[in-house]
Amino acid sequence: xxxxxxxxxxxxxxxxxxxxxxxxxxxxxxxxxxxxxxxxxxxxxxxxxxxxxxxxxxxxxxxxxxxxxxxxxxxxxxxxxxxxxxxxxxxxxxxxxxxxxxxxxxxxxxxxxxxxxxxxxxxxxxxxxxxxxxxxxxxxxxxxxxxxxxxxxxxxxxxxxxxxxxxxxxxxxxxxxxxxxxxxxxxxxxxxxxxxxxxxxxxxxxxxxxxxxxxxxxxxxxxxxxxxxxxxxxxxxxxxxxxxxxxxx
Ligand SMILES: [Zn+2]
Numbered sequence: 068x069x070x071x072x073x074x075x076x077x078x079x080x081x082x083x084x085x086x087x088x089x090x091x092x093x094x095x096x097x098x099x100x101x102x103x104x105x106x107x108x109x110x111x112x113x114x115x116x117x118x119x120x121x122x123x124x125x126x127x128x129x130x131x132x133x134x135x136x137x138x139x140x141x142x143x144x145x146x147x148x149x150x151x152x153x154x155x156x157x158x159x160x161x162x163x164x165x166x167x168x169x170x171x172x173x174x175x176x177x178x179x180x181x182x183x184x185x186x187x188x189x190x191x192x193x194x195x196x197x198x199x200x201x202x203x204x205x206x207x208x209x210x211x212x213x214x215x216x217x218x219x220x221x222x223x224x225x226x227x228x229x230x231x232x233x234x235x236x237x238x239x240x241x242x243x244x245x246x247x248x249x250x251x252x253x254x255x256x257x258x259x260x261x262x263x264x265x266x267x268x269x270x271x272x273x274x275x276x277x278x279x280x281x282x283x284x285x286x287x288x289x290x291x292x293x294x295x296x297x298x299x300x301x302x303x304x305x306x307x308x309x310x311x312x313x314x315x316x
Contacts, residue, residue: 125225131218138211146208147216227259235265243270243314253283261285270314271306279306 113119180186189196197217204212239250249269256263256278264277264285271279278285294300306314 128218128221128225131214132222134210134214135219138214140211143208143211143215147204147212147220227262231255231259231262231265235263239263239266241266242316243267244316245269245314251283256284260287262287271310273304274306275303276305279311 113122201213201217204216234255235250235252236248239252241250243266245266247269249266251266252263261277261284264283267279268277275291276285276288278288291300291303295303
């Protein structure tokens with residue numbers, strides 16, 4: 068028996084280790100049962116400036132959401148949701164595929180992205196985008212647009228991500244030999260635009276497609292294919308048959 072570290076996304080805020088039977092190449096031949104996971108919660112702490120900034124942002128988002136019932140109307144909902152659709156989907160999937168440094172290496176592992184001026188520009192100006200978006204929302208619809216286009220949207224994105232990282236490590240089906248607790252959960256996939264095919268994602272982290280079977284609904288993948296059809300996306304990565312073969316349980 069050997070102790071195996073879980074992915075960073077589960078480790079954050081807690082110390083978790085799962086016991087599994089490991090082969091030499093770290094592939095686990097046995098699914099790790101949730102009951103075997105020992106967990107010790109770490110007390111909430113602010114360790115650096117970034118932690119303080121994140122706390123302020125999250126507190127602000129939740130506080131602004133209190134205004135949501137008083138600023139709601141269908142015009143605001145339709146206006147902000149159409150504006151936010153592309154914004155949310157792309158940032159969400161891009162960030163979730165970056166993975167933990169323990170599994171994928173650090174930022175140096177994205178040389179292909181760093182070679183493209185477009186991504187270098189995005190990184191250099193990453194703090195400008197949300198502020199510019201807030202200004203645009205305010206110009207288009209005032210305070211209600213900021214509440215629904217920024218605060219409520221971020222609230223849903225946060226909780227969608229938390230839902231995937233919690234539920235899809237407890238309930239669902241494992242089909243790939245990932246050696247962790249990740250699972251595919253169709254219910255979560257339906258409400259998170261395909262992110263619920265989480266065992267697929269853990270198995271093939273560079274894949275743009277999470278719903279690998281035709282019946283695994285993955286709205287983000289359909290939009291990516293649409294973008295490819297009209298020439299706005301190229302070189303969409305999906306796992307090869309050989310890669311799938313190696314990961315089968
Ligand atoms: Zn996960």
